[in-house]
Amino acid sequence: MGAGAWGSALAQVLADAGGSVMLWARRPEIADEINIHHRNRRYLGSATLPTEVRATPDAAKALVGATTVLLAVPSQVMRPNLTEWTSLIDEDATLVSLAKGVEVDTLMRMSQVVAQVTGVDSARIAALSGPNLAGEIVERQPAATVIACSDSGRAVAVQRMLSAGYFRPYTNADVIGVEIGGACKNVIALACGMAVGVGLGENTAAAIITRGLAEIMRLGIALGAKPTTLAGLAGVGDLVATCTSPYSRNRTFGERLGRGGTMESALEAAAGHIAEGVTSCQSVLALACSYDVEMPLTDAVNQVCHQGLSVHDAMALLLGRRTKPE
Numbered sequence: 001m002g003a004g005a006w007g008s009a010l011a012q013v014l015a016d017a018g019g020s021v022m023l024w025a026r027r028p029e030i031a032d033e034i035n036i037h038h039r040n041r042r043y044l045g046s047a048t049l050p051t052e053v054r055a056t057p058d059a060a061k062a063l064v065g066a067t068t069v070l071l072a073v074p075s076q077v078m079r080p081n082l083t084e085w086t087s088l089i090d091e092d093a094t095l096v097s098l099a100k101g102v103e104v105d106t107l108m109r110m111s112q113v114v115a116q117v118t119g120v121d122s123a124r125i126a127a128l129s130g131p132n133l134a135g136e137i138v139e140r141q142p143a144a145t146v147i148a149c150s151d152s153g154r155a156v157a158v159q160r161m162l163s164a165g166y167f168r169p170y171t172n173a174d175v176i177g178v179e180i181g182g183a184c185k186n187v188i189a190l191a192c193g194m195a196v197g198v199g200l201g202e203n204t205a206a207a208i209i210t211r212g213l214a215e216i217m218r219l220g221i222a223l224g225a226k227p228t229t230l231a232g233l234a235g236v237g238d239l240v241a242t243c244t245s246p247y248s249r250n251r252t253f254g255e256r257l258g259r260g261g262t263m264e265s266a267l268e269a270a271a272g273h274i275a276e277g278v279t280s281c282q283s284v285l286a287l288a289c290s291y292d293v294e295m296p297l298t299d300a301v302n303q304v305c306h307q308g309l310s311v312h313d314a315m316a317l318l319l320g321r322r323t324k325p326e
Contacts, residue, residue, distance in 0.1 A: 001062065001085065003030050003055060004274075005043040005134035006098055007072030012138055015050040016164040023055040024062035031055035047138040063088040068096065068161060070128075074274050075101025075110055075183075082117040089118065094154045096126045096147070100182035101276050102283035107290065109179040123151040126158055127175050129182035130233040131241035133248065137167065144168040146234040148178035170233065177229030180220040184284055185239040186277030188212030189250035190301045192243040194311045196251070197258015208297065209243050215295040219284070222291040250277040257304060258311045278305050 001007070003025035014021045025031040034040055034055035038048050056062050063069065069089060073081050078099055089095070095118065097110040108116070111125045130145030137143055147162070147169050149155040155171040162169045172178060188208065195204045216239070217230050229235060242248045253275035256266040263278075281302040288295045300318055303309035309317075 001059070001069060001081070002026075002072030002098075003034070003040060003043070004072060004074075006132070007070070008034075008040045008044055008049065008053075009132075009134040009137040010070060010072065010098065010128075010162070011053045012049055013162055013164050013167045015052040016140075017160075017162055017167075019052075019161055021053045022062045022066070023053055024059055025055050025057055028057040031057045044134070044138055049138075059085055060088050063090075066090060066093055068094045068158060070096045070098055071110075071114065072098040075099040075276060076104060076279055078110055078113050079103065079117055082114060086118045092124075094124055094126060094149075094158060095120065096128055096158060097179075098128050099276075100129060100179075100186060101280045102183050102287055104279060104283045107283055107287045109176070109183070111175050111179060122175075123149070124154065125149070125175075126155060127178045127182070128158075128169075129178045129238060131237040133241060133245055135247050140164075140166045142166050142168075144170065144233055144237070146170050146172050146178050146229075146232065148172045148175040148229075148234070150175060172229060172232075172234070174226045174229040176223050177220055177225030178234040180223060180225055181216060181230050181235040181238055183276075183280055184212075184216040184219065184298070185235075185242050186250045186275070187281045187284055187298050187301050188216070188239060188277075189242040189248055190254035190257075190275070190277045190281065190305070191297050193248075193251040193254020193256075194258040194301075194304065194314070195254075197255040197260075198311055198315065200315075205243065209239060212243070212297050213239060215288075215293075215297055219288050219291065219293045219295065222293050223287075249275045253278065254301075263305060277301070281305055 001024045011021045011023045099110045114125050126149035147155050147158045159169045192208050220230050285298050285302050300314040304314050
């Protein structure tokens with residue numbers, strides 16, 4: 001459900017793994033392009049999707065008879081979309097969240113939003129996250145991901161469904177860890193991009209990634225996540241990919257800000273491709289404050305994106321913090 005870059009890329013993986021795939025596209029013209037030309041130029045450029053991927057703008061048609069529903073809409077619109085779809089979802093379907101974020105108004109993780117809106121048992125809800133840049137996956141470059149679900153049987157079923165020759169899914173029971181890693185890494189990637197934009201080098205990037213991981217682990221552990229999850233693909237792996245790749249929307253957005261761009265100009269240059277960290281920095285910071293967890297990098301990113309702090313002043317603020325043991 002969602003024909004953006006990530007939803008379309010996973011539709012390809014499902015088809016390559018032998019599945020029957022129906023892709024819901026909000027825009028009818030995108031559905032038509034996928035069905036007729038097997039392409040989604042807006043989000044995937046010239047990549048060709050398998051003929052087994054069919055698309056529709058009709059949510060009821062997309063959901064009829066579906067045993068597994070992958071929710072690929074942005075985190076901040078998950079709730080209104082699910083509200084419309086809940087009555088259409090099969091009573092025993094597995095719901096898989098692909099969104100990486102924390103809801104602004106409620107500070108809920110996406111699996112919590114799914115459970116609250118649909119009323120389904122949490123054992124039917126899974127979260128998928130990992131170092132998964134959509135552009136590389138549609139080129140069928142090797143990648144791995146994590147499927148987290150408290151019901152191991154459902155996790156394994158989704159794992160088999162997504163096991164293509166170039167895409168290796170792992171299972172995990174730690175839904176909290178997988179979701180916190182996915183939500184927070186976008187914020188740290190914005191910080192890395194800002195550093196690149198002002199001309200800082202690899203030492204700075206390494207420090208931001210490492211200290212960013214420390215922030216993520218502090219918050220994750222406070223919420224009940226397992227450190228091993230955050231040290232794995234859904235934590236360190238996703239963080240490194242998102243912070244270092246020029247194909248990362250969050251890193252690229254931060255780089256535009258670092259070069260002196262305004263929020264408005266950076267949003268315009270993004271051309272509809274959402275940098276989830278821009279909104280998530282607010283909700284992640286609020287969630288951290290509610291658990292008395294210190295997240296200085298996230299705070300700095302929030303100040304740049306929403307309080308008018310310049311990137312140069314943000315860097316000075318971080319460097320000027322009191323020294324302490326690591």
